[in-house]
Amino acid sequence: MSKWKYLIAYLAPGSAIAGLYFKGWLAPGSVYIGFILIPIVEGLFYHQVKILEEEPTSKASPALYNLFLYLNIPLLYSIVFYFLYIVHTHQGLKVWEYITMILNVGLIIGTSGINVAHELGHRREKIHHWLSWLLLLPAFYLHFFIEHNKGHHRYIGTLQDPATARKGESIYAFWWRSTLESYQHAWHIEHERLKLQNKPFWSRYNLMLWFQLTIIVYLGAIAIFFSWFTMMMAILAGIVGFLFLESVNYIEHYGLLRKNNADGTLGPVHAGLSWDAEQPLGRIFLYELTRHADHHTHAGIPYQDLKAHSQSPKLAVGYPASIVLALIPGWWFNVMDRRLTLVA
Numbered sequence: 001m002s003k004w005k006y007l008i009a010y011l012a013p014g015s016a017i018a019g020l021y022f023k024g025w026l027a028p029g030s031v032y033i034g035f036i037l038i039p040i041v042e043g044l045f046y047h048q049v050k051i052l053e054e055e056p057t058s059k060a061s062p063a064l065y066n067l068f069l070y071l072n073i074p075l076l077y078s079i080v081f082y083f084l085y086i087v088h089t090h091q092g093l094k095v096w097e098y099i100t101m102i103l104n105v106g107l108i109i110g111t112s113g114i115n116v117a118h119e120l121g122h123r124r125e126k127i128h129h130w131l132s133w134l135l136l137l138p139a140f141y142l143h144f145f146i147e148h149n150k151g152h153h154r155y156i157g158t159l160q161d162p163a164t165a166r167k168g169e170s171i172y173a174f175w176w177r178s179t180l181e182s183y184q185h186a187w188h189i190e191h192e193r194l195k196l197q198n199k200p201f202w203s204r205y206n207l208m209l210w211f212q213l214t215i216i217v218y219l220g221a222i223a224i225f226f227s228w229f230t231m232m233m234a235i236l237a238g239i240v241g242f243l244f245l246e247s248v249n250y251i252e253h254y255g256l257l258r259k260n261n262a263d264g265t266l267g268p269v270h271a272g273l274s275w276d277a278e279q280p281l282g283r284i285f286l287y288e289l290t291r292h293a294d295h296h297t298h299a300g301i302p303y304q305d306l307k308a309h310s311q312s313p314k315l316a317v318g319y320p321a322s323i324v325l326a327l328i329p330g331w332w333f334n335v336m337d338r339r340l341t342l343v344a
Helices: 002-022 030-044 046-052 062-070 072-089 095-121 126-139 144-155 171-196 207-225 228-253 280-285 292-297 319-326 329-343
Strands: none
Touching (some): 030 319, 062 095, 072 095, 072 126, 095 144, 095 228, 126 207, 171 207, 228 319, 319 329
16 A cells, blocks of 8 residues: 555545535534544454555655645635535535534544644644644634644643643543643743744734634634524534544543653653554544654654654554543543553
């Protein structure tokens, strides 16, 4: 399969479009792929699909791997606006169809949107930052660019990091805490940046102000060109999208805390602070995000060059199945808290 394995990732947006087109029991679209097909295939046929795992990715052109990411931009916006068009023009849709289409589109906003934005946001080129912001917009999570790069990567595994889940904290409690604290933390980080540069907070230099204005314009445009109801549907899909991100955050660092140095300063970031998963389909669909330990120890490495880390703790199942597991807190705690005792 080599480099072409990442084409499999387009099954998610493809199924999302099919779900929106056919509606009815197909309306969930990408949810079937992400939370049913992938966990089942990886659970029952893990060894058979391991053929997708090992290949010399670094020998291929970086431009091709970038193209795999770039194609998510037109796909994401096509799906979002197709969804808005259907909501605005179709009469007689059942409540459950609205709900499942919101979940369908929300999952794409979280994967083709936020997840790809995460990868591009770590690049040095300004154009990649702009593309990252474009992908974060439908989730209203532009502040993620600031908080993740300058907050989470610095404070991972500490109580100062909103995106590090505490042992015994349910995913539902984490959603509230991480969402609110990450947003607040982004404002704080931007305030500190401007202060160091002797620039006023209320000025054109404040990225957070630009982010809020962009979101207002985006939602306002939807309300004007479609309707207020359509705008509310866009908001609900965006919420599902960023809750998918927060669900991934939850399983990535659950219960893993960094020790302080003897002088009280933060200890170094190391591979033991991230849960890895080597199940290949989850790796492909999330562009190697599941090799998270290597990402945190080498944040600038492109997704195709991330490696499995022998020192990282391993999840019992892949990332998609772990999210399903986390939605049932008692089951999650029973599995994960025992694993935490092995890595403490």
